[in-house]
Amino acid sequence: MQKDIVLSVKGVTKSFGGLKALSKINLGIGKGEIYGLIGPNGAGKTTLFNILTGIYTPNQGTFNLDGKDLAGLKPHLIVKAGLARTFQNIRLFGNMSGLENVMVGFHVRTKTGVMGAVFRHYRAREEETNLRNKSKSLMDYVGLDPELTQPSTTLPYGDQRRLEIARALATNPKVIALDEPAAGMNPTETAGLRDLLVRIRRDGITILLIEHDVKLVMGLCDTVAVLDYGKKIAEGEPKEIKANPDVIQAYLGGELS
Amino acid sequence: MINKVFYLEKFKSFQNPKIVWLGYSLVAITLAILPFIIEASIGRTWVRILDFALIYGMLALGLNIVVGFAGLLDLGYIAFYAVGAYTWALLASPQFGLHLPFWLIIPIGFVVAGFFGVLLGAPTLRLRGDYLAIVTLGFGEIVRIFLNNLDHPINITNGPVGINLIDPISVGGYALTRTQQIAGVNFSGAHIYYYLLLVLLLACIFVCIRLENSRLGRAWIAIREDETAAQAMGINTRNMKLLAFAMGASFGGVAGGVFASFQGFVSPESFILLESIMVLCMVVLGGMGNVWGVVLGTLLLAILPEILRDISSPIQESLLGGVWIDPESLRMVLFGLALILVMLVRPSGLWPSKKH
Ligand SMILES: Nc1ncnc2c1ncn2[C@@H]1O[C@H](COP(=O)(O)OP(=O)(O)O)[C@@H](O)[C@H]1O
Ligand SMILES: [Mg+2]
Numbered sequence: 167m168q169k170d171i172v173l174s175v176k177g178v179t180k181s182f183g184g185l186k187a188l189s190k191i192n193l194g195i196g197k198g199e200i201y202g203l204i205g206p207n208g209a210g211k212t213t214l215f216n217i218l219t220g221i222y223t224p225n226q227g228t229f230n231l232d233g234k235d236l237a238g239l240k241p242h243l244i245v246k247a248g249l250a251r252t253f254q255n256i257r258l259f260g261n262m263s264g265l266e267n268v269m270v271g272f273h274v275r276t277k278t279g280v281m282g283a284v285f286r287h288y289r290a291r292e293e294e295t296n297l298r299n300k301s302k303s304l305m306d307y308v309g310l311d312p313e314l315t316q317p318s319t320t321l322p323y324g325d326q327r328r329l330e331i332a333r334a335l336a337t338n339p340k341v342i343a344l345d346e347p348a349a350g351m352n353p354t355e356t357a358g359l360r361d362l363l364v365r366i367r368r369d370g371i372t373i374l375l376i377e378h379d380v381k382l383v384m385g386l387c388d389t390v391a392v393l394d395y396g397k398k399i400a401e402g403e404p405k406e407i408k409a410n411p412d413v414i415q416a417y418l419g420g421e422l423s
Numbered sequence: 424m425i426n427k428v429f430y431l432e433k434f435k436s437f438q439n440p441k442i443v444w445l446g447y448s449l450v451a452i453t454l455a456i457l458p459f460i461i462e463a464s465i466g467r468t469w470v471r472i473l474d475f476a477l478i479y480g481m482l483a484l485g486l487n488i489v490v491g492f493a494g495l496l497d498l499g500y501i502a503f504y505a506v507g508a509y510t511w512a513l514l515a516s517p518q519f520g521l522h523l524p525f526w527l528i529i530p531i532g533f534v535v536a537g538f539f540g541v542l543l544g545a546p547t548l549r550l551r552g553d554y555l556a557i558v559t560l561g562f563g564e565i566v567r568i569f570l571n572n573l574d575h576p577i578n579i580t581n582g583p584v585g586i587n588l589i590d591p592i593s594v595g596g597y598a599l600t601r602t603q604q605i606a607g608v609n610f611s612g613a614h615i616y617y618y619l620l621l622v623l624l625l626a627c628i629f630v631c632i633r634l635e636n637s638r639l640g641r642a643w644i645a646i647r648e649d650e651t652a653a654q655a656m657g658i659n660t661r662n663m664k665l666l667a668f669a670m671g672a673s674f675g676g677v678a679g680g681v682f683a684s685f686q687g688f689v690s691p692e693s694f695i696l697l698e699s700i701m702v703l704c705m706v707v708l709g710g711m712g713n714v715w716g717v718v719l720g721t722l723l724l725a726i727l728p729e730i731l732r733d734i735s736s737p738i739q740e741s742l743l744g745g746v747w748i749d750p751e752s753l754r755m756v757l758f759g760l761a762l763i764l765v766m767l768v769r770p771s772g773l774w775p776s777k778k779h
Binding site for chain 2: 253260290
């Protein structure tokens, strides 16, 4: 079956000094799917995210979102184009409350400038009320209490992960890239996260998911790609991946079965 | 939930509009008669000291946008104060024979200083932390050295001598630095400038609070908290940093202009590194990021050294039976000790931002 590709990565290569972190990576992420990216530690998954979100520039290769070439653009323009992310090591705005973190996510979709901020004319007030309400519903959506005022870094770990997802969703992305969102979660939290990801997909947002929890990935993803030492060694439906001898050999064979 | 109800009960009086208005009126009346009380009780020089405290307040609020909100450590901030002061001095003094009215020079000073903010901010965009501090420190010194040397080949600034006979702000032909009789009450220049500066400071406070609680303020604070995450959330960090530099510099520019017109004289000596550090201390001591904390820090640091000046001789005489230590040095020693003490006891400032 031919997929409708929303994010396509072509020949992306990245070296750090002598180390080739990624070599000639090609990926095609279909519209509306959950696309899993797995591989042992150091395989280059996070590096690929950093390239896709403009933090690193690739040595070679391009990638485009809905046909728009994004390689080499500044991070904020990539977010504007519709690709948002979370971080493997949580990076919230620590001293802000949860709600304020989400409100920052709306920055790219709002316009208020100095005049609007200082004089709070009608349009600025309307925009602010609007984004505050939307931020509150996003907090609800991921299962957090919007009224919490404590600094976000003092929230429980699982909540911080979900807050990062809410903040990324606030940028109104076409594709959301999640870097190990289940890391450090207990089984109940992981089950909740799973439900959340299913809901996000149902609401029409494509998910690119790096995850170590193989069971979660195999149960949830429509397509899975496997990286090993910076190379893509397999791509396909979860059951194909599970049966792929290269994957079993290169990567934790035991865990896949 | 129980906590919340309790909280509301406890502060119900703050929500009663009558009590709120009564509070505001009391504050307003106090501020209005303050210079008279001060003059009657401790003398007119203290009204001038209060005026300078208000000027420092504007500077500290401007620097707070850069350091407190956006988290960009700027050690050369006084340069914008200098730019504002010299802009006024050149446009309203015999130096070039220009005598523009204040309502024209204030916006010009605002824009010129803001422009310098962008000019000095742009090369530092990639720098973080210590490196940024070193470069801004250098910029501050460069501006001062320029002012010191721009008396040749063409004389622009009069060099180290400075510019004298600067026009005061005047309204309808009345110079505000002269004593005026209004409704039978004598208002000295220091009194009149007090009201002017108070209005300007309140306007600065208003602008800062509005900015902080807006899309822009949130973006600045996001950059302060985690620059990479801020970028990854779609914030154009370059533009937001330049905006912070420009806004902060504009406040400094207006403060500098009013300072020049009040003092009637400017020279490069007023814009040394120590002044940058002093303003930074006001921001840090009061509570970086919190507008009211910054105002409190400014009042304390602008007034405390003057109090120490007055009491360091009498205290020595009564304790040691004579003046043994130069009062000027002793004053700075005590001042330094006070700063260290406050920072040890309250490391995030006297009145920290709740977001810190
Ligand atoms: N900024 C960097 N500088 C040097 N090496 C890096 C950098 N970022 C990642 N690497 C290296 O690239 C390789 C891939 O890392 P990473 O993408 O984090 O792996 P993964 O997320 O798959 O665990 C690792 O060997 C890592 O040490
Ligand atoms: Mg990783």
